[in-house]
Amino acid sequence: xxxxxxxxxxxxxxxxxxxxFIWRFPPVRFISRTHAAxxxxxxxxxxxxxxxxxxxxxxLPACSRAADVRVxxxxxxxxxxxxEKKYARKFGLGQKWYFFVCGLAKVVSVDRGEILLxxxxxxxxxxxxxxxxxxxxxxRDGCGLLDVSKxxxxxxxxxxxxxxxxxxxxxxxxxxxxxxxxxxxxxxGCTEIDPSEPGLLxxxxxxxxxxx
Amino acid sequence: MKMFRMSxxxxxxxxxxxxxTLTGAMLLSQINCKKSDTGADSRRKAPDQKPxxxxxxxxxxxxxxxxxxxxxxxxxxxxxxAAVIFDSQNDTAKEAAHFENIIAAGYKxxxxxxxxxxxSVANVRKAKNAGIPVFCIDxxxxxxxxxxxxxxxxxxxxxxxxxxxxxxxxxxxxxYAELLGLVGDNNTWNRSRGFHSVVDRYPGxxxxxxxxxxxxxxxxxxVMEAILQAHPDLDAVFCGNDAMAMGAYQALVAAGKDKQVxxxxxxxxxxxxxxxxxxxxxxxxxxxxxxxxxxxxxxxHEYMQGRRDxxxxxxxxxxxxxxxxxxxxxPYGRKDELSQSASKPNxxx
Numbered sequence: 001x002x003x004x005x006x007x008x009x010x011x012x013x014x015x016x017x018x019x020x021f022i023w024r025f026p027p028v029r030f031i032s033r034t035h036a037a038x039x040x041x042x043x044x045x046x047x048x049x050x051x052x053x054x055x056x057x058x059x060l061p062a063c064s065r066a067a068d069v070r071v072x073x074x075x076x077x078x079x080x081x082x083x084e085k086k087y088a089r090k091f092g093l094g095q096k097w098y099f100f101v102c103g104l105a106k107v108v109s110v111d112r113g114e115i116l117l118x119x120x121x122x123x124x125x126x127x128x129x130x131x132x133x134x135x136x137x138x139x140r141d142g143c144g145l146l147d148v149s150k151x152x153x154x155x156x157x158x159x160x161x162x163x164x165x166x167x168x169x170x171x172x173x174x175x176x177x178x179x180x181x182x183x184x185x186x187x188x189g190c191t192e193i194d195p196s197e198p199g200l201l202x203x204x205x206x207x208x209x210x211x212x
Numbered sequence: 213m214k215m216f217r218m219s220x221x222x223x224x225x226x227x228x229x230x231x232x233t234l235t236g237a238m239l240l241s242q243i244n245c246k247k248s249d250t251g252a253d254s255r256r257k258a259p260d261q262k263p264x265x266x267x268x269x270x271x272x273x274x275x276x277x278x279x280x281x282x283x284x285x286x287x288x289x290x291x292x293x294a295a296v297i298f299d300s301q302n303d304t305a306k307e308a309a310h311f312e313n314i315i316a317a318g319y320k321x322x323x324x325x326x327x328x329x330x331x332s333v334a335n336v337r338k339a340k341n342a343g344i345p346v347f348c349i350d351x352x353x354x355x356x357x358x359x360x361x362x363x364x365x366x367x368x369x370x371x372x373x374x375x376x377x378x379x380x381x382x383x384x385x386x387x388y389a390e391l392l393g394l395v396g397d398n399n400t401w402n403r404s405r406g407f408h409s410v411v412d413r414y415p416g417x418x419x420x421x422x423x424x425x426x427x428x429x430x431x432x433x434x435v436m437e438a439i440l441q442a443h444p445d446l447d448a449v450f451c452g453n454d455a456m457a458m459g460a461y462q463a464l465v466a467a468g469k470d471k472q473v474x475x476x477x478x479x480x481x482x483x484x485x486x487x488x489x490x491x492x493x494x495x496x497x498x499x500x501x502x503x504x505x506x507x508x509x510x511x512x513h514e515y516m517q518g519r520r521d522x523x524x525x526x527x528x529x530x531x532x533x534x535x536x537x538x539x540x541x542x543p544y545g546r547k548d549e550l551s552q553s554a555s556k557p558n559x560x561x
Contacts, residue, residue, distance in 0.1 A: 092366065092527030093503070133413045135372055149524035153329070153354045155401050158368040162409055 047159035054160075055167060058145050062100070063188035063209045069103035070119045073126045076193075076200045084195070091141040097195055098142035101205065102188035107179045115176055116202070117185070128202045129189075131173050134165035138206050142190030168206060176210045186211040262294040263320040265512055268310050270327045270351065272299040274427065274455050276479050277325065279544050280350060280501040284323045287509035293320070295509075302394065302426070304331040311335040315342045321512035322346045323505070328396040329354045345515050347508040350501065352398055352525070361511055361522040363504045367399050367478075370497035370530025371406030374476055377495050377532055378411060378450065382474055385416035386447035389439045391460060393427040393452040400424075403452045403478055403497075420446065425456050432459025440467050448474040454481035454496055461493060480533060482543035489538045497530040501544050504528055 067087040075083035088097035105117035108125045113132050116125035140146055140161045151157040179185055189207035193200055265288040269281040281297045288295035298314070300307035307327050314322060315338065322339055324346050326332035336346045336358040348362035382388065390407070393400035411417050421439045425432035432451065436459060440446065446469070451457040457477030464470040470492065477484045480498035487493040511522060533541050540547060 092525075092529065093507075094366070094527070094529040096529075133410075135376060135410055137369055148527060149356060151525075152356045153398060154352055154364065154368070154525070155398055155405065158402060158405060161368075162405075 045153070045156040045159070047156065047163045051160060051163035051167060054145070055164075059139075059143060059208055062143060062145055063102055066100040066102040066188050069101040069105070069127065069187075069203075069205075072099055072101050073119055073201065073203065076203075080195065080200060088193075089142065089144050091137075092148075095195065097193045098138065098144075099191050099193070099203075100143050100188070101191065101203070102186075102209075104184060104186055107181050107183045107185060109181055110177055110179065115179075117187075117205075126202050128204050129173070129176060129207060130204065131177050134168050134173075134206055136165075136192075137161045138192045139164050139168065139190045139208060142192060143208075164208075168208060172207050172210055175212075176207055179212075262292060263516070264318070265293045265295045265321045265323060265509070266298060266310075266314045266319045267295055267323045268298045268300060268307065268314070269325045270300050270307075271302045271427075272297070273301070274429075274453075276454065276481050276499075276501060276544065280325060280505050283502045283505035284349065284509050287506045288323070288512070291509060291513045293513075300327050302327055304328050307332060308335055311338055315339060315344060319344060320516060323349055323508045323512060324359070325349050326351045326353050328394075329398040330396065333358055345512065347511050347515075349504050349508045350399070350499070354398070356524045359524075360515060361508075361524060361526060363507050363511070363526045363528060365399070365499045365504070366527045366529050367402035367497075368406035368409075370499070370532070371403040371478065372409055373530070373532040374450065374478065374495055374497055375407040375410030377534060378407070378448065378476055379414060379417070381494055382417075382448045384414040387418050387420045387443060387445060388448040388450065389421040389423075389436075389443065389446055390419060391432050391435060391449065391451040391456045392422065392424040393456070395424055397427075400427075400452055407450055425451075425459065427453045427455055429455040429459040429462075432456035433463050434459075436460040436463035437467070440464070440469060444469075446473050448476065448494075450476045452478055454479035454484040457493060457496065458483050458487075461487065478530075480541065480544055485533065485538065485541060485543050488533060488535055491535055495532060495534045498533045498541055498545070499530055500528055500546075500549065503545070503549065 072083055072087055075086070084097050087099050089099075090096065091098065103119055105119045105127060108116040108118050108123070113130060115129040115131060117127040117129065118124060119126050137158075146157075146160065148154065148157050176185065176187070187205075187207050188209040189205040191203045191205045193203070267281050267284045267288070269277050272278055272281060285295040285297055298310040300310060304327050311322075322344055324332075324336065326348060329352055333353045333355045336348075336353055336355070339346050340358055345360045346358070348359045348364070350363070350365055352362050352364050353359060388411075390404065392404060420443045423435050423439070425435045432455065436449065440463060449460050451460055454477040457475050461470060461475050464473050464475065474494045476494050477496040480496055484493055484496050488496065507526070515522070531546070
């Protein structure tokens with residue numbers, strides 16, 4: 001009889017130990033759909049927030065370090081390989097040249113959704129800014145501040161372009177197009193050139209900063 | 213009593229225990245098989261004991277991936293390796309089994325075209341832990357610390373270019389459909405989002421249907437037939453790859469709507485390049501599978517020679533092919549790409 005009690009006690013003891021273990025370290029956890037969705041949303045990449053921080057903390061401070069647009073334009077006129085060597089960036093295996101430029105320019109014309117700027121004294125436009133929707137990755141890849149290898153999911157990296165372009169459309173282009181022909185503006189922006197195409201000028205710049 | 217809808221289960225310690233047990237069982241069964249097996253594995257051994265490179269491809273049921281696989285194999289062989297192609301058939305379980313076999317068979321490197329950006333990460337980590345470097349080609353995995361390098365098409369920009377050409381040729385007031393690829397693949401969404409980054413800016417462009425056809429020609433044919441029944445007044449269709457563009461075009465021809473509905477693809481596959489030059493398909497995004505495959509094989513070779521400073525991601529541009537510039541292209545690349553031979557490092561010892 002005592003032996004039976006002993007066995008029962010051992011069994012109950014084991015049962016309690018296993019029960020406590022499973023209670024403390026459950027093999028399966030049940031999570032409600034709402035909670036799982038909230039967790040996933042918290043983990044998701046917020047491109048809007050990323051770009052807000054990137055814009056203020058990295059992009060705008062970098063404008064002052066961008067290449068002088070006048071120098072780049074002159075080199076593209078006279079010695080394009082030198083312009084590539086000194087100032088261009090490339091993205092991956094792409095052959096296109098990206099430049100991050102800044103400088104002073106005189107507004108030549110503002111019409112038909114296009115602004116023409118002159119960066120030297122000849123009065124001819126060397127820079128063109130399109131005022132319509134901004135597409136593509138020119139700013140993201142041209143500013144040289146973002147590295148695709150830091151982003152595990154390239155969809156996040158691409159969403160950054162979308163947010164940057166929207167911000168340019170909302171904040172930068174209206175400011176530039178409010179200037180009248182003859183006005184002098186300070187600007188910084190990025191441009192993308194296909195060196196295999198004939199005629200490298202005028203530069204098609206997407207501005208990220210304009211003053212006034 | 214509070215009721216839970218069991219949507220998500222955290223397995224904590226239970227899953228590793230189960231997985232370890234299963235893996236152990238699989239390994240045991242593999243060892244047992246090897247003792248009596250003179251089949252696939254032993255046949256794969258190169259007679260001259262060259263170091264082996266595995267080329268794991270998501271599917272060979274698409275000519276584009278066949279070019280990718282064959283080029284990677286050929287370049288690896290040129291560099292002095294024995295290369296074997298493994299077809300995952302778009303099945304993550306088959307892909308995992310291939311990795312188990314590759315690790316057990318002592319391959320020196322894996323040139324990998326993943327089936328799923330998330331699920332494939334575990335396989336790459338397993339190979340990494342076994343000391344086998346993995347080089348992703350064309351499709352990415354959602355991790356930057358597993359593969360040595362990932363050579364990837366810039367799908368977003370390519371699809372954005374198609375979107376701009378779509379607006380130019382279809383106009384800003386039209387009804388269109390979209391055929392998506394595999395929903396677990398990042399390329400599917402990068403292409404879709406690149407395209408929508410442009411067309412969504414024009415409110416007059418109405419997407420009346422968006423369905424997945426898994427990058428598959430036969431499925432695209434069926435899906436397109438159903439879409440045409442529901443929307444007989446369709447103006448255009450954007451397909452996430454050329455196999456689906458061919459399936460959609462086939463459905464349009466059968467319905468007598470191939471002149472009414474403009475087809476746009478993505479890849480640069482042989483059939484679509486021919487149909488673009490004949491004026492039957494509008495455009496595609498040319499990817500460069502030969503460039504990517506050759507580079508992956510060369511990276512693997514350089515890794516084995518001691519190089520370690522690889523970029524985690526190497527984007528490869530995608531070019532727009534239209535009826536105006538199709539003369540510059542051949543299937544799966546540019547005409548001048550074939551003459552520009554890639555730098556060829558010395559062969560393996």
